[in-house]
Structures are given as C-alpha cells and as structure tokens.
Amino acid sequence: xxxxxxxxxxxxxxxxxxxxxxxxxxxxxxxxxxxxxxxxxxxxxxxxxxxxxxxxxxxxxxxxxxxxxxxxxxxxxxxxxxxxxxxxxxxxxxxxxxxxxxxxxxxxxxxxxxxxxxxxxxxxxxxxxxxxxxxxxxxxxxxxxxxxxxxxxxxxxxxxxxxxxxxxxxxxxxxxxxxxxxxxxxxxxxxxxxxxxxxxxxxxxxxxxxxxxxxxxxxxxxxxxxxxxxxxxxxxxxxxxxxxxxxxxxxxxxxxxxxxxxxxxxxxxxxxxxxxxxxxxxxxxxxxxxxxxxxxxxxxxxxxxxxxxxxxxxxxxxxxxxxxxxxxxxxxxxxxxxxxxxxx
Amino acid sequence: xxxxxxxxxxxxxxxxxxxxxxxxxxxxxxxxxxxxxxxxxxxxxxxxxxxxxxxxxxxxxxxxxxxxxxxxxxxxxxxxxxxxxxxxxxxxxxxxxxxxxxxxxxxxxxxxxxxxxxxxxxxxxxxxxxxxxxxxxxxxxxxxxxxxxxxxxxxxxxxxxxxxxxxxxxxxxxxxxxxxxxxxxxxxxxxxxxxxxxxxxxxxxxxxxxxxxxxxxxxxxxxxxxxxxxxxxxxxxxxxxxxxxxxxxxxxxxxxxxxxxxxxxxxxxxxxxxxxxxxxxxxxxxx
Numbered sequence: 001x002x003x004x005x006x007x008x009x010x011x012x013x014x015x016x017x018x019x020x021x022x023x024x025x026x027x028x029x030x031x032x033x034x035x036x037x038x039x040x041x042x043x044x045x046x047x048x049x050x051x052x053x054x055x056x057x058x059x060x061x062x063x064x065x066x067x068x069x070x071x072x073x074x075x076x077x078x079x080x081x082x083x084x085x086x087x088x089x090x091x092x093x094x095x096x097x098x099x100x101x102x103x104x105x106x107x108x109x110x111x112x113x114x115x116x117x118x119x120x121x122x123x124x125x126x127x128x129x130x131x132x133x134x135x136x137x138x139x140x141x142x143x144x145x146x147x148x149x150x151x152x153x154x155x156x157x158x159x160x161x162x163x164x165x166x167x168x169x170x171x172x173x174x175x176x177x178x179x180x181x182x183x184x185x186x187x188x189x190x191x192x193x194x195x196x197x198x199x200x201x202x203x204x205x206x207x208x209x210x211x212x213x214x215x216x217x218x219x220x221x222x223x224x225x226x227x228x229x230x231x232x233x234x235x236x237x238x239x240x241x242x243x244x245x246x247x248x249x250x251x252x253x254x255x256x257x258x259x260x261x262x263x264x265x266x267x268x269x270x271x272x273x274x275x276x277x278x279x280x281x282x283x284x285x286x287x288x289x290x291x292x293x294x295x296x297x298x299x300x301x302x303x304x305x306x307x308x309x310x311x312x313x314x315x316x317x318x319x320x321x322x323x324x325x326x327x328x329x330x331x332x333x334x335x336x337x338x339x340x341x342x343x344x
Numbered sequence: 345x346x347x348x349x350x351x352x353x354x355x356x357x358x359x360x361x362x363x364x365x366x367x368x369x370x371x372x373x374x375x376x377x378x379x380x381x382x383x384x385x386x387x388x389x390x391x392x393x394x395x396x397x398x399x400x401x402x403x404x405x406x407x408x409x410x411x412x413x414x415x416x417x418x419x420x421x422x423x424x425x426x427x428x429x430x431x432x433x434x435x436x437x438x439x440x441x442x443x444x445x446x447x448x449x450x451x452x453x454x455x456x457x458x459x460x461x462x463x464x465x466x467x468x469x470x471x472x473x474x475x476x477x478x479x480x481x482x483x484x485x486x487x488x489x490x491x492x493x494x495x496x497x498x499x500x501x502x503x504x505x506x507x508x509x510x511x512x513x514x515x516x517x518x519x520x521x522x523x524x525x526x527x528x529x530x531x532x533x534x535x536x537x538x539x540x541x542x543x544x545x546x547x548x549x550x551x552x553x554x555x556x557x558x559x560x561x562x563x564x565x566x567x568x569x570x571x572x573x574x575x576x577x578x579x580x581x582x583x584x585x586x587x588x589x590x591x592x593x594x595x596x597x598x599x600x601x602x603x604x605x606x607x608x609x610x611x612x613x614x615x616x617x618x619x620x621x622x623x624x625x626x627x628x629x630x631x
Contacts, residue, residue: 064437111620117436118381122571123619126612129568133608140605243564247444254441286452293445297438298431 010312026168030161040276042164044269045171046228051252051264052178053221058250059258060182061214062194063113066121067128068249071108071219073241074131075101075226080148080236081141090154098223105219106212113211116197128246136238147237151230167228174221179261181217190214194259251289255296257305266304345601351478353597359486361593362493363555366548367566368573369500369585370541376517376580378534379436380429383443386567387450388542392417392549393558394458397465406468414546421542425535433534447563455560465554489551493589496544500582513537517580569596572615578625588625 030038050072058064079097082088088096108127115123135142142148152158157166181187189210192200201207230236239245248271256267271289279285300307345353371385396413400406424446432438466472471485504510516523516533524530552558552566573592577584592611599610618625 058437064440066440111616114620115623118379118440119619119623121436121440122381122575123616125568125571126575126615126619130609130612130616133612134606137607137609138605243568244448247448250441250444284452284456286448287456290445290448290452293441293448294428297441297445298428301438 010309030164035160038160038164040272042160042167042228042232043272043276044265045164045167046225046232047249047252047272048265048268049171049174049228050222050225050249051256051268052175052261053218053225054249055253055258055261055264056178056182056190056218056221057214058253059260059263060187060194061190061211062197063116063120063211063214064250065112065124065215065218065246066243066250067108067124067126067131067246068218068222069241069243069245070128070131071101071105071222072226072229072245073135073236074104075223076230076236076240077135077142077148079227080151080230083152084148084150090152094227097227098220101223101226102216102220105216105223109212109215109219113208113215125243125246128241129243132238132241132243135241142238145238147235147240149235151234151236153231153234157231163232167232170224170228174224175261175265178221182261186210186213191259248289251293251296253303255292255303257303260305263303263305270304348479349601352480352482353601354594355477355480355482355486357594357597358590359490359555359593360596361590362490363548363552364566364569364573364593365493365585365589366496366544366551367570368577368589369496369582370544370548371570372574372577372579372581372585373513373537374541375574377513377520377537379434379520380439380538381443381571382538382541383440383567384424384446384450385541385545385570386563386565387447387454388417388421388545389549389552389566390558390563391420391450391454392546393465393553393562394454394463394549395546396550397458397463397553397558400465406465406471409465410547410550413550414543417546417549418539418543421539421545422535424542425538429538430531430534447567451560451563454563458558460560462557462559463553464557465550467554485554489555492547492551496547497582497586504582569611572611574625575615575618576625581625584625 026041029041050068053071054065054068075097078100079093082093082096083090108124112120112123112127135147136144138144153163154166157163182190189200189205192203192205193207193210197207200210229240233240252267252271253264254267255270256265257263271292274285274288274292278288282288296303302309367385367389371382374380374382374385392413395416396409399412400409403409428442428446429439432442467485471488473484474481475484475487476482477487502510504514512523512528512533516530520530523533548566549558552562556562569592573585573588575588576591577586577588595610595614596607599607603610
C-alpha cells in the first residue's frame, strides 16, 4: 500500500530515472573522488544492507529487532575465524559463515517470534548480547577484546576500489532479492501481519511460520552484511556486535523511513556520513546520533522517505492550486483520504 | 572450591545483587506501571554516579553526594518524562527508540564532561575499612550497599503495600485504564514513578561508583544486568526484583570464578529462555 502511494506521488518514470542516476553515480564514484570517499561509500553499502535486513523485520513485519549487530557478528566472526585462523579460502569460509548465521537466526527466531511488542525487543536484545558475551569472553576463539585481525579479503578485491565494486555487486544483488521479496505474496503477507496479526490468523495464514521465515531471511541478509563488514575492516571485535551497534542499525531504519527499502539505505548513508565526516570536526557525534533519534521519533515518524513524500505531495498541491481553486476543497480532501488510507 | 572461596563468591554475589536491586527496582516499577522499557536507565545511573563524584569532590561530604546524586537524577527524570516520554505515551516502538536516543546522549555527554578514565568514589571513614566475616576479610562498604538495598526494599514494600499511593501503583500495574477511569491522575502518577525510579538509579550510580568505578560503557553493562533481573523477576514485581537481583548477582559472581569464558552467556541465555516461555517472569503473572 505504501509502495502504491509512492507510485501515486512520484511517477514511475521519474523513480526509474532517479534510480538509474544513482546507479551511474555509484559505478562512476571511484573515478570521481578520493579513496576516502569511496571507503565511506563502501561502508554505506554494507550498513545499508544491514539496515534493510532490520527493516524486513521492523518495518515490513512489525517486529523491531534490537540485536541485529549480533546476527551480523555471527557471520563476521565465523568467516574471520575460518579465514584468519584456519586459512580457509573465502568461498568456503563465507558459505559456512552464512549457513551458521541462518541456522542461529532460525533458532533465535524460533525463540523470539513467540513474543511481540516490547518483549520481542527485549528478547532480540538478549540474543544479540549473547553473541556479544561470547565475542567478549570466549577468548580462545574470538580473541576477546583484541578481536580477530588479519581477515584477508578475496584476492580479486584487495584494493579499495576493487572492494568497493565487489561490495556494490553484492549489495545490488541483495537489494534486488529483497525488492522481489517484499513485492511477492510472501512480502504482502508480512505487511498484513504488521497491520493486523489476528486478522491474518483468521484468514488462515500461519502467522508464526511467516514471522519465523522473515526472521531467518533477515538474518541471512544481516549475515551477508557481516561478511562485507569483516572484509572491509579486515578485523572484527566485540564492540561491532554490541547493543549500541544494533541501535545504530535501528536508527538507520527509523531515520530513513521504516517499511521502505530505500529508507534504510538513505538512513545508513546519513549515519555513516555523520560518523565519518562530522567526527572530523565534532567529537560529540554520539550525541548527534542520539539527538537525531529523538527528533525523528518526535517529529518525523516516517523518516526521510516520509518527509520526501510529503514534500512531493505539497509541491504537487502547489502545482495544482489553480485547479483546486476551481473546485474548492476537493484536492486537499483527497490527500487527507489518501493519508488515512496509507496510515501516514 | 574451598569453603573460603565459596563464601567469598557468595558475598560478592549478594553485595552485587544489592546494587543491582537499586537499579532494577526503579526499572521494574517504571516497566510494570508504564510499560516503558527505560533503556536510558543505565545512562541515569552513570550520570548519577558522575554527579555524585563531582559533589563529593566539591563538598567533601559522602552523604550529601549520595542524596544529591539521587535528587539530581530524579529532577532529570521528571524533565525527561514530562517533555519527551509523554509525547509518545503508549507507543512501544517510539518509547524504545526515544530512550535509546537519550541513552546515547547521556553516555556521550558524560564522556564529554567527566572524561574517559575510570573514576572511583572515595568512601568515608568506617566504610573504607574491612571486617572479618566467615573467616574472610571483607570490605565494609559492600556490606553497607546490602544494608541500603535492604532498607530501600523495606521502604518500597511498605510504600507499595501499606499506603494509598502503593495501592494505586499496584492497581496501575494491573490495569492502567481502570485506574485512569477511577479518576486518578495517571499522568501525574507516571511522572512521579518515573522520577522515583530515576532517583534510585542516581543513588545506585554513586554507590556503584564506589563499588565498580565509573567509566564509559558502564551504563550499558549495568542496564543489561538490570534488564536480566527484571525479566527473571517479572516486570512490576518487587519480590521478583529482589529474587532476580540475588540470582543475577550470584550467577555473575560464580560464573566469573568458574566459567569466565561463558560469563555473559550464563546471564543472557536464561533471559532469552524466560522471555520465550514466561515473558512475565518466573514469579510474574500476565496482566
């Protein structure tokens, strides 16, 4: 319903054009800027992927997870251990890491989807902190506070720009998969569960199974983000899987706009930019992040994407004012109805 | 494990449990009554500790610092509830996000003002000494924290079970709408309870500063343990908070000694399992 509203607000050709422009820019980026900005863009790609995986649960299914950095950590630590300590090849290591992440997600999901609301938030938080606890204390495997160093990137992606293109390809494949997923009947069912769980249950849907699948699929994509994260830093440590990291992921979703795929990526871009660029000038970026959180929650619940939509609607309205002057009140009322229908 | 080391871990567990109780009792009151998971409770604890530290440096009086830390954080709690939390009353996700944002801000401002080096609160006179207990030499201050914990528990128990205010709070934990419908100003009640929980967090901050030191990240560590306490005991339950605090304190002390690699696992795994099967706690009941 939200996607339909977007299509009504911003015409499809324009959307496609913007998307194509963004893609061209993304491909041309290493030719346009320095290695620093390419590295920032690489971070946006994997944090964007993490944020999309959080949004699949939080935005589309209505179950807000507060432990996804832990899920990311399972794959990052597994791959890091296999590559750095056991000298495995990257394909095998990535495969095993993803398989383990999916299995653990299935287990975490099995426990978590029994609850909802605040209890879901807390159980996912505890699950994330379980991973953190092991990362922090299980020194023989995880290296405790020192973490795992020397996680070699795949041989074809060792240079910063090679790695950027590698991350871009992985990101685009995952984004495409997620886009197809949220538009599939399965994705619509998830949104149905978000809107009214009891109604979906009455309609004969296996709500628990759908939630469990959503959790597991979300875990898979968080795991892919974890691989990109570990290769990028060539290092993984407990602070990467701490609840504050999960919180940042959630902030990306909320800031960009939950329940959209574009929103989390936009949110990731802003947060990564704040962390990398602002931190050169201001030491207090966690305060900035916290304030962004508070402002978004109080004043812009549907995030940047929501602001964009409202901005577009207002602009459209101004364009059409001569028409609405001919039929007073007609257009604003239509907008109100639409808002009511989309729940924005 | 010899009897001596057992006694030592046992005492460490009980005394740490008493500190956790101060934090968890406020958290559980707020959670039980308002259904808010106050994720900035750890931030309130840490800032309370730091304010107490500064008061102690400034006045040199430990007791003044203790009360001052509590009152300052209570005032902060009043303002936070009134200006921010009230805007999103009853909406689970925004409440979680708002308190998370506050936790970031509090933690970072504390770092900006008091720096990143661990600070320890210097305790006065007799509290600095040690006594002989079960054949061990044990610091008096840790036992003092138990005394404070027991005192606060007694006050809370009296307040909850023998005053009108307590009756209203218990009714509110069970059914907020009904309390509201009875003509009780529930907004005001929420405000006061939130401030009271913050007061306890401030007290705990100062005591924790003498016990464990104050440093960036201590806010999250203690918050997560307090949440485990509340989950084990059940939200809104005072007896649950006592039992949960002792359980978590003892698990923490013995796991540190016996299975240090699995320390956090032994805390968070029970929390996950309890949340999955008994979300209202081992002692709690669904409302």
